[in-house]
Amino acid sequence: MTINFRDETFRDDFTFRNSPEAIKRFPFPFHEDSYMYSVNMEPHKSYRPGSVYERTFDVDEHYVSEMKDRAKVLAEDPLRCQSLPHMTLAGWDLLELIMVSKAEEYPDLFELHRDGNKWHWINKPLGIDQKFVFLDEATLPYGPMEYITRQTQGDFAVLDQRDDNLWMDAGMVTTQADWSLDFDIGMNFFEWHAPVPKAHEMGIFVRALKFLLNVRQGAPARRLNWTMTVNPLLDTSPENYHKWGVMKQDLTMENMGEKMHLRVELQTFFRLPRSNALVFPIRCYLIKLGELVTEPKWGRRLHRVLRDLPEELATYKGFISNRPKIVEWLSKYDDGKPTSPGIWPD
Amino acid sequence: MPKTAFEPSIKSRPIYGTLEPRPGKSHLMIADAEGAEAILDLAKSTPKGMFDHTHIIYIPKKTGETFTGRLRELNPAQCYVGPSYEAALPRLRRVLNDAHMGLQVYLSGSEGLMGQAMLEATNAGIPHSAIQTEHRGSTARRMQCVHCKGITEDVTTDPFQCAHCGLHLFVRDHYSRRIAAFQGVRVDAEEPGNVPEPVERFK
Amino acid sequence: MSAGTDKIAVTVTNVVPVNELVTRFRFARTDGGLMPTFSGGAHTVVEMKDGATMRLNPYSLMSDPADRTAYTISVRRDDQGRGGSLFMHRNVKPGLEMVISNPVNLFPLDLRAKKHLMIAGGIGITPFIAQIKQLAASNGNFELHYSVRTASLASYADELSTAHPTRVHIYHDDKKQVIDLENLLDGQPLGTHLYVCGPKGMIKWVRGTAEGLGWPREAVHDEEFLAPPSGKPFEVKLAVSNKVIQVGEHQSLLEAIEAAGVDAPYLCRGGACGQCETDVIGYDGKFLHNDHWLTEEQHASGKKIMPCVSRFEGKTLVLDR
Numbered sequence: 104m105t106i107n108f109r110d111e112t113f114r115d116d117f118t119f120r121n122s123p124e125a126i127k128r129f130p131f132p133f134h135e136d137s138y139m140y141s142v143n144m145e146p147h148k149s150y151r152p153g154s155v156y157e158r159t160f161d162v163d164e165h166y167v168s169e170m171k172d173r174a175k176v177l178a179e180d181p182l183r184c185q186s187l188p189h190m191t192l193a194g195w196d197l198l199e200l201i202m203v204s205k206a207e208e209y210p211d212l213f214e215l216h217r218d219g220n221k222w223h224w225i226n227k228p229l230g231i232d233q234k235f236v237f238l239d240e241a242t243l244p245y246g247p248m249e250y251i252t253r254q255t256q257g258d259f260a261v262l263d264q265r266d267d268n269l270w271m272d273a274g275m276v277t278t279q280a281d282w283s284l285d286f287d288i289g290m291n292f293f294e295w296h297a298p299v300p301k302a303h304e305m306g307i308f309v310r311a312l313k314f315l316l317n318v319r320q321g322a323p324a325r326r327l328n329w330t331m332t333v334n335p336l337l338d339t340s341p342e343n344y345h346k347w348g349v350m351k352q353d354l355t356m357e358n359m360g361e362k363m364h365l366r367v368e369l370q371t372f373f374r375l376p377r378s379n380a381l382v383f384p385i386r387c388y389l390i391k392l393g394e395l396v397t398e399p400k401w402g403r404r405l406h407r408v409l410r411d412l413p414e415e416l417a418t419y420k421g422f423i424s425n426r427p428k429i430v431e432w433l434s435k436y437d438d439g440k441p442t443s444p445g446i447w448p449d
Numbered sequence: 450m451p452k453t454a455f456e457p458s459i460k461s462r463p464i465y466g467t468l469e470p471r472p473g474k475s476h477l478m479i480a481d482a483e484g485a486e487a488i489l490d491l492a493k494s495t496p497k498g499m500f501d502h503t504h505i506i507y508i509p510k511k512t513g514e515t516f517t518g519r520l521r522e523l524n525p526a527q528c529y530v531g532p533s534y535e536a537a538l539p540r541l542r543r544v545l546n547d548a549h550m551g552l553q554v555y556l557s558g559s560e561g562l563m564g565q566a567m568l569e570a571t572n573a574g575i576p577h578s579a580i581q582t583e584h585r586g587s588t589a590r591r592m593q594c595v596h597c598k599g600i601t602e603d604v605t606t607d608p609f610q611c612a613h614c615g616l617h618l619f620v621r622d623h624y625s626r627r628i629a630a631f632q633g634v635r636v637d638a639e640e641p642g643n644v645p646e647p648v649e650r651f652k
Numbered sequence: 653m654s655a656g657t658d659k660i661a662v663t664v665t666n667v668v669p670v671n672e673l674v675t676r677f678r679f680a681r682t683d684g685g686l687m688p689t690f691s692g693g694a695h696t697v698v699e700m701k702d703g704a705t706m707r708l709n710p711y712s713l714m715s716d717p718a719d720r721t722a723y724t725i726s727v728r729r730d731d732q733g734r735g736g737s738l739f740m741h742r743n744v745k746p747g748l749e750m751v752i753s754n755p756v757n758l759f760p761l762d763l764r765a766k767k768h769l770m771i772a773g774g775i776g777i778t779p780f781i782a783q784i785k786q787l788a789a790s791n792g793n794f795e796l797h798y799s800v801r802t803a804s805l806a807s808y809a810d811e812l813s814t815a816h817p818t819r820v821h822i823y824h825d826d827k828k829q830v831i832d833l834e835n836l837l838d839g840q841p842l843g844t845h846l847y848v849c850g851p852k853g854m855i856k857w858v859r860g861t862a863e864g865l866g867w868p869r870e871a872v873h874d875e876e877f878l879a880p881p882s883g884k885p886f887e888v889k890l891a892v893s894n895k896v897i898q899v900g901e902h903q904s905l906l907e908a909i910e911a912a913g914v915d916a917p918y919l920c921r922g923g924a925c926g927q928c929e930t931d932v933i934g935y936d937g938k939f940l941h942n943d944h945w946l947t948e949e950q951h952a953s954g955k956k957i958m959p960c961v962s963r964f965e966g967k968t969l970v971l972d973r
Contacts, residue, residue: 182598189763192790265762266576266870283595289627290461297461298623317919317927320688321658321754341595341634345616348638376689377717377786379760424639473866474838550840551866574766574843579868 106212108167108228114175119335121394125164129390130155131398131446132327132367136407138416140302142311147323147371151447155369156325159204160255161386162212167228169256169278169337176277176338177253182285183340184249186261186273193261193273194248195238196375197382201251226254248273257369257386260284262292262315264379269315271295272380278337278387280330280366281344281421300415318381320374328368328385331409331422331429335364335389354425359432360393363425365405392432398448402436409433452487453584462622463560465584470495473553476503477544478525479566481534483586484558485509485516491555492523500525504544506537508562534562541566545573557583561591561602564629577626588651593630594618600630606647608636617644659699660687664748665722674775674807675741676714676726682749686720690755692783693875696723697753697921702739705903706911709736710921712779712849712875713755714808717786723752726807728775733879734902756919759849759875761786766843768794771831771858773850774801777808779875780849784816797831799823799850833861848874878923880904881942883963889970890914891933905959914973916959923961930957930971937966 111118121129147159155161176183186194202224206215214225220237231254235242243250252259252275261273268291276284287295292312293303302308318324332339333350354362369386396402409417410430417423443449452467468491476499478488485507492500504527507520517530531537554570556563563582571577589603599613607620611633618633625632637643666678681687690713700707711725727740744750759779761768768787770780777798787794796819800806803824812820823829837846846867848858855874862872882902889896890909899908906928909916919925923943932955941951943958950956957964957971 187764192763263763264760266578283632285598286593286595286623286625286628286632290625294461297459298621303460313926317925319658319754319756319919320690341632343596345596345635345638345641348635349641351639376755377691378763379691379694379757471866472864545842548842549838550842550844550846550871551838552842553866574764574841576868576870578870 106162106164106166106228109164111165111168113168113172113335113337117334119165119168119389121390122164123397126390126394126397127448128154128163129395130327130367130369130388131395131401131404131448132329133404133408134444134446136404136442137411138408139413140305140307142307142314143326144311144314144324144372145326147325147373155386155388158208159323160201160208160257160384161369162205162209162228162256166256170229170254172337173253173275173277180342183277183342184252184275185284185288186246186248187289190248190261190263190273190378190380191240191246193263193375193378193380193382194246194251196377196380197259197261198247198251199237200373200375200382201255205255229254249275255384257384260383260385261375262381262383264316264381267316268292269312269381277340279340279385280328280332280368280387281339281341283341286341298419300419301413315372315381318372318374320376323371323373325369325371328370330366330420331425332364332366332389333362333425335391337387337389339366351422351425354428356428356432359428360396361391363392363429363432364389365392365395392429396433396436399436400442400449402433403438403440404442406430406433406437451585453586453588455584455588458622461624463564463582463624463626465563465582468555468557468581468583470499471553471581473551474502475548475551476553476555477506477548477570478503478555478557479506479537479541479562480556481508481558481562481586482510482512483516484556484562484583485512485520487557487583487585488523488555489516489519502526505529506531506541506544508532508534508537508558534565538569541569545569548573554580555583556580558585559587559589560584561589561629564591564624564626567626568629571626590620590651591630592618592620592633593625593628594633596635600628601633604633605649605651607650608645608647609633620650658754659751660754662723662750662752664744664746664750666724667744667746670726670807671805673805674726674728676724677740677744678715678722678724679750679752680722687723688754689720690717690782691757691760692717692786693759693761693779694755694757694782695759695779695920696725696755697918698725698740699751700736700739700743702735702743706907707734707736707739708907708910708918708921709740709879712759712782714778714781715785716789717782718789723755726775726778730879734882736879756925758920758925759847759873761847762845762871762873764843765845766793766841767845768792769836769840769844769846770794770796771833771846771848771850771854772796772798773848773854774799774805775807776848776850776854776875777812778849780847781808781812783847784812788816794819796820797823797836799831799854800825802826833858834865837862837865837867844871846872848872849876852876876922876924876944878942878944878961880907880921880961881940881963883940884965886964886966886969888964889968890973891970892973899963904961905957905963909959909973916973918960921960923958926958928958928960930959930973931955932957933970933972935964935966935969937964937969939964 205213216223259275262269263272503525594611597614601612619636621632623632661682662679668676695710715724730737897912919927926945940963942961
């Protein structure tokens with residue numbers, strides 16, 4: 104398998120776009136023509152070769168450019184990556200999980216050679232060749248979590264499990280949907296979800312937590328979440344809200360297909376063996392509305408979902424002011440025909 | 450001044466209770482201003498001899514001498530009255546550094562005081578849920594600017610201006626124990642310059 | 653999805669009598685591969701094919717969590733029990749192929765602790781052995797107080813004392829040696845976490861003493877696997893799968909559900925983890941609740957049951973399975 108890594112930007116001139124192949128494999132999040140919260144968990148098992156569900160950690164054409172963007176965010180604000188002292192072991196667990204999975208599933212891109220605790224890691228797309236001692240922080244340029252997540256797409260929340268709750272005690276968060284790791288680190292599951300409207304009253308978080316506390320070693324789970332973003336911004340952090348918030352004003356009917364993006368998070372959950380922590384990778388996929396409507400089913404369905412979405416959710420997801428324009432633009436791609444069940448293109 | 454009643458809010462916003470005596474061989478009480486009244490109320494129901502093993506750290510702020518005499522009359526083993534939380538901090542850290550499991554911590558007064566003292570106690574190894582709190586007095590908030598990370602103390606209006614970077618921020622109920630502050634976010638981020646008139650929400 | 657999925661096919665590679673009551677078993681992967689690493693305090697559920705009966709018992713892993721060549725467990729023979737430990741002692745020999753679950757940890761170390769204070773009674777020593785190996789490898793601060801009946805029944809006491817002479821303290825019942833718990837707890841620095849594993853009475857004593865001394869609930873951890881108690885046979889209707897099943901005298905409700913081919917979730921099979929919580933649709937009779945999971949109100953409500961350890965006496969019981 105060869106991946107043609109794109110050289111593109113997620114800031115300034117925004118040259119990000121999806122190839123036709125990337126559009127086909129986009130994880131469209133709506134399985135029906137409406138949306139409401141649910142604990143939509145399923146086992147994270149490999150299926151549909153070529154899809155984002157095939158491998159433990161999906162690597163796609165945006166990999167190299169996303170990692171460059173992450174390095175820029177961290178250079179500007181190192182607080183986007185933090186780990187409380189007791190989470191170092193979980194960081195090693197995560198490093199092992201990612202290195203072993205990538206080396207097995209992408210042997211032409213990544214290699215891991217292990218001789219006891221002497222490890223040799225080769226990351227060809229990023230040109231990294233690192234020899235180090237597993238569990239010895241002094242042999243890596245960064246802490247283990249930071250080291251490996253600078254080489255892996257998606258945000259990572261590493262959760263300690265104690266007192267029948269999950270605690271966000273470490274993370275690498277540079278591509279987030281408007282939440283701050285620096286502010287939320289140390290919070291429990293209910294606290295960091297506190298700003299989410301409606302879902303608490305619906306009992307969503309109580310059920311989700313119960314599920315997550317019981318995620319077992321060797322049996323990871325996954326779900327999708329979504330929002331809307333003007334411009335292909337990976338970094339929609341509260342820290343920089345005053346920089347990207349203004350861009351919402353730039354949206355017009357003319358530039359909608361180019362500027363407006365559906366942002367989908369593939370969230371996965373793995374029990375980590377040595378620390379008993381849970382890692383919660385949040386992988387962000389962006390697609391321009393102009394790209395999305397090349398699949399007629401998705402164009403029809405997204406129109407119906409956004410049109411009928413409860414107002415609180417559109418507010419929380421940050422596109423309430425632009426919703427009328429978005430819905431009007433999408434309506435041109437909805438001929439009223441029925442859509443087939445499931446998320447995949449026809 | 451009675452215990453403060455707060456509006457229902459989101460799950461990250463701290464909830465304060467009413468101090469009550471708990472078993473333990475030593476007790477640490479930290480209060481500011483009207484928080485002294487919570488300790489005085491607690492003293493009405495403490496078992497005999499409890500104050501022989503109690504250390505009070507009190508910052509009167511603008512209440513001056515109003516409560517200090519009555520606190521001293523409780524005859525605690527140690528009673529410190531200081532000019533500011535910052536001034537009391539080395540003492541507090543020294544006490545926690547040497548304390549044993551079973552120490553009971555009681556916090557009362559403003560949210561800023563309780564939040565900062567709780568942070569010290571949790572860093573020392575006491576679970577936050579085992580620390581008692583009771584709100585009395587000012588409801589002014591300690592705010593962190595999410596953009597520049599600077600802390601603005603005693604915020605009473607919404608929106609307010611960050612004391613560090615000068616941005617106009619709205620006051621969220623989202624609260625971080627690790628920072629001991631609520632979150633402030635730029636109010637005119639989507640329409641720069643469109644800053645609503647500040648409203649006094651906290652006293 | 654049953655929590656028993658992702659099982660590991662293993663071969664018994666060693667069976668070692670430790671003393672009169674305790675035997676140690678070593679499991680290596682039948683396919684020759686490596687075992688998953690685990691965290692100290694984790695258990696595995698061992699499947700035993702005892703004639704027509706399938707028994708699944710949880711046992712704490714006591715090997716070094718970093719050693720991926722094999723897992724070891726120690727089993728104390730319980731002559732009055734339902735037969736799981738007797739099966740292990742009598743029928744499990746080197747070379748036998750068995751199935752065990754992936755590790756699950758319901759008794760993890762709190763890695764924030766400035767000090768780990770461990771109290772063990774009898775066979776309750778096993779999770780601590782793995783935890784101590786994990787802590788010793790990372791310069792962790794721990795102290796073990798281990799209460800045993802006699803020196804001859806003190807499983808692993810010598811090994812632990814030799815490896816960690818200043819950190820391990822052994823107390824012999826027959827020499828009237830008792831842990832001076834109140835003094836021990838009184839002097840511990842802030843940030844100490846207390847762990848107890850042993851008989852029910854010991855857990856209650858340690859929890860009660862700690863509470864009386866003002867220790868926070870969150871700093872005290874215990875693990876007690878309940879063996880499913882035997883009792884009168886009873887009949888249950890499973891509404892979802894539309895089956896009527898009989899629960900035998902020495903069988904748990906969960907085992908009877910599984911024997912009927914109905915998939916039911918579980919993790920600990922000992923009334924602690926909550927995974928097998930089941931809704932009651934209707935009943936006429938009396939519940940015999942034995943779990944630590946449901947609240948007293950839930951026990952009284954007649955709406956929930958933990959089929960791993962709880963039973964029923966009466967005319968009819970209908971479950972949402």
